[in-house]
Amino acid sequence: MTDGPAVGAAIDLGSNSVHHVVARIDGHVLVPLVDESAFLGLGAAVDGAAALGSVATDRLVETLAGYTGTARSLGATTITLLGTEPIRRAADAARVVAAVGQGTGLPLHVLSHEEEAWLTLIGVTGGAPVRHETLVVDIGGGSSEFCAVGPRTPARAVGLRIGSQRLTVRVGPADPPTPADFAAFRDAARQALRAAFDDRPSEVRLVGGTASNLLKVAPGGREDPVLTRERLAGAIERIGATPAATLVEQDGVNPVRASLMAAGAILVEAILDRYGVDVATVSEAGLREGAILVADHAGVAWRDQLTRLAHGWRT
Numbered sequence: 001m002t003d004g005p006a007v008g009a010a011i012d013l014g015s016n017s018v019h020h021v022v023a024r025i026d027g028h029v030l031v032p033l034v035d036e037s038a039f040l041g042l043g044a045a046v047d048g049a050a051a052l053g054s055v056a057t058d059r060l061v062e063t064l065a066g067y068t069g070t071a072r073s074l075g076a077t078t079i080t081l082l083g084t085e086p087i088r089r090a091a092d093a094a095r096v097v098a099a100v101g102q103g104t105g106l107p108l109h110v111l112s113h114e115e116e117a118w119l120t121l122i123g124v125t126g127g128a129p130v131r132h133e134t135l136v137v138d139i140g141g142g143s144s145e146f147c148a149v150g151p152r153t154p155a156r157a158v159g160l161r162i163g164s165q166r167l168t169v170r171v172g173p174a175d176p177p178t179p180a181d182f183a184a185f186r187d188a189a190r191q192a193l194r195a196a197f198d199d200r201p202s203e204v205r206l207v208g209g210t211a212s213n214l215l216k217v218a219p220g221g222r223e224d225p226v227l228t229r230e231r232l233a234g235a236i237e238r239i240g241a242t243p244a245a246t247l248v249e250q251d252g253v254n255p256v257r258a259s260l261m262a263a264g265a266i267l268v269e270a271i272l273d274r275y276g277v278d279v280a281t282v283s284e285a286g287l288r289e290g291a292i293l294v295a296d297h298a299g300v301a302w303r304d305q306l307t308r309l310a311h312g313w314r315t
Helices: 042-049 053-073 085-089 093-104 113-125 164-171 179-195 209-217 229-241 244-251 258-275 287-309
Strands: 006-013 017-026 029-039 078-083 108-110 134-139 144-150 153-160 203-207 226-228 279-283
Touching (some): 006 029, 017 053, 042 164, 053 078, 053 093, 085 093, 093 108, 113 134, 113 153, 113 203, 134 258, 153 179, 164 179, 179 258, 209 244, 209 279, 229 244, 258 279
Parallel strands (some): 006 078, 078 108, 203 279
Antiparallel strands (some): 006 017, 144 153
8 A cells, every 4th residue: 555645536438538647636626647538429429320330339448448547557446437427328238338437447337427527526615515505517428417405405417408519519609600600509508507507506517618618708708707797798708700720729618628618608698697696606626526525425325326416524
């Protein structure tokens, strides 16, 4: 056994990318050692064929074998593999799970919407007790996870099949998007969010690549991880006047995310409207960080304890 803080790893299989984080667990603080991702387009593959298929599965297993090898080389004592929206929907999910287990020696946890939302909440709070009514939203490519929790209310979660990629495919915008494209985005986003909670949170936290890349485009977002209505309007104006390739070159937007920025920005706008708030804080920590923390704290039985752990366990 080695002295010092433990090391944990988590890999999530999202609609756009497979994302890998390895971190040293220093108390309740995670110190990143590796943070990398590979764009595999799992969501698009499932959309097209209803199943992942053997070619995409082989590529996925190869990617995961590399990531888990890296985690082990860095001394990770827990490595958690998380299947999200595309794996939930895949008709061949059982075969994918079996192939991943055989190729990595680790189980692939196919999360429910609720489990995904609770892990994201824990990643945002770092396991600290919830002090006020909080809404955490993870805007993904194929779906968005909403988790609401308060100091005296149970954690509640809902997953909506609306995300930056799904909304972009639905509208098929120009590059850059036109006013008509933005209007279509707004109509679709508002309709989808009718199924979200009717809460009135005192704080909204956003996680995921959509929100973090919007900070690169929003005025002042690089210095302060907050999306106000004014900053969001500035970001929408910039996106509407700028080709995706220019957002990559001049603003540093992730190339995979650039064509999805308009849909992502309108989803954030719709969330602010839905909950009557004027500001949302963007958190870099989320699902993967939550998985690392709960695996370290609760061990292999972490899934059985998520509802309780979502309220925090730190004293």
